Amino acid sequence: MNFSDELVNWYTQNKRDLPWRHTTDAYIIWLSEIILQQTRVEQGLPYFYRFAETYPAVTDFAAAEENEILKLWQGLGYYSRGRNMLKTARMVQDLYGGKFPTRYADLIKLKGIGEYTAAAIASFSSNEAKAVVDGNVYRVLARYLGIFEPINSTAGKKLFQLKANDFLNKKNSALHNQAVMEFGAMVCKPKNPACGICPVRLDCYAFKHNATTSLPVKLKTVKVRQRYFNYFLYTDGEHILMNKRDESDIWANMYDLPMIETDGIAPVNKLITHPEAVNYFGEALEISTISEVKKHILTHQQLYIRFITIAKQPVSLKPNWFFIKVENLQTLPLSKVIFIFLDNFLN
Template identity: 55%
Template sequence: MNFQKEIEKWYEIHKRDLPWRHTRDAYVIWLSEIILQQTRVEQGLPYFKRFLEAYPSVKDFAAADEQQVLKLWQGLGYYSRGRNMLFTAREVEKYHEGCFPVQYEELIKLKGIGEYTAAAISSFSSGEARAVLDGNVFRVLSRYFGIDTPINSSEGKKEFTALAQELLKGQNAMVYNQAIMEFGALQCKPKSPDCIVCPLQESCYALRHKRVNDLPVKLKKLVKRNRYFNYFILKQGEKILVNKRGEGDIWQHLYDFPLLETLSEHELFNQDLDQQIRNAYGKDVLIRSLMATKHVLTHQIIYVQFFALDNYIINFNSGADIKWVSRAELDELPQPKVIAGFINAKLTK
């Protein structure tokens, strides 16, 4: 059985009709690839359309304001991707005369573009023979060839890269790369793949050896860090106090509310937290609990509590980036998902 030809035959029948598959414009392909990183196609597609409508060319993107970009990105997570996109668009406009590179060696130099993304853009836009290796491809290769080297190890990366590049020889890189990625996404799925109808079932190592659920192998993930955020809602007439987050932590340059971070969940409702709030906002401040929720990130779990404060005194450090905004202005500011969820649930226009 010819592995590559079977994959491509399957692709011709089952491929999804996605807008970035109808172009060889490297800029459009770049948009799709960055937006779809660690994001399902169904979730990312509306964002892709909004970005392309707002910035139809890399020149338009390069002229964008960071706050506008982050607002468009809101809800996707990993906000550094949005900031990196703006930086890259400006670099392309400045150093490549607004023409997005199509060669791997040029693409890999751009911020936010790693080996996989550079291979995808170069192969889809110019047909360069660079094998793509995303989670879908790792899974297909691991199962079919019976490779149990952890895919998130340095040894695994080398082994799978060499195999993927060998399989690409003699193939149409543009078609084959798309085909194997789509095969992994729709056919050789992470959970409960439909092996009965798989065109590779007769020669698939994992199926023959009953190891479909065991492959691919991953090294154990790091334990997630727990954090405890206490947000304070301060109003002044029709305006609300917001805070712009700085460098060196999650959600850089997004807007949230004045925050007190505590060391454990036990502090959320105890007297110690009550005293900290009174020390910060005055001894006569009135504290009302509004909402509690949990927000899960890749490496962190954020336990969030929102409080309304009345009869407060503001006493912030001069370096704090805070300001009063109207509800309409608040809606225009880029916010972390957990903040947007609170606004939609608890704040009325």
């Protein structure tokens, strides 16, 4: 048996029973693939069920409002995935009459669908002969073939795509692609790979050279930016003053609280006299409580966040500030930090 046959054989006997593996409906496969980008199955599964039930067809998805989508997406991270899904659902509605495309060439034009996802949907839904290259495939190929080219270099990406194309079983790309990825996730794992049960270990470079821990090679990433967010909470008991974030920063279009960003951890007296604070909350800003500065880590940013509850109503409001009824808070899409803070504050 060749590499592909071995892995397909392993897959048919050992695959996990996942809901999107029972369908060739491109819409359902798209839903699962976007949710699973950069996300583990266990974490994505409840979101998949929620979306599939709320929007049984792409037509239903296309009719949704962005806030609804972001709300359902809340807690999953990489929120642009949710916003891009809505754009894509509407494109499918307009361009393809609500029938989700199954060909790579059509899929790659849609928002949020890159090379990996286009190949995945095309092969799973219509068996088109496109090889997927995701983190699992990088790892399996790097180890099996002994490729030391970094997977996040331009040369590396080209090389791995080439090798993946070579190995692809073009007669049954759906089975082949799923087999390689599932094998990567379950056996050829990042840490502690289960080489003992691997059907191709005798031909595997990394197994033969005891090199699984050093493959794949990945270039080290960049430094993180430090940011300091001072959040202001004002409530009249019934409403909370919320801010809708703009398009250009983290948590785009989601809600948080009125905030002043400073260059460092600002002393409280500095904060009170900060021009923005004076502008919005007046000269005599009355602070009720002030929280510790807590660190919140994102990929390229470390956020130092502090919450300040204020006693007096602001004297002027930014255009994207809204008084939200406490009972309507649960309809707003919130980032993890904000959700946790408000949850604690209100309960």
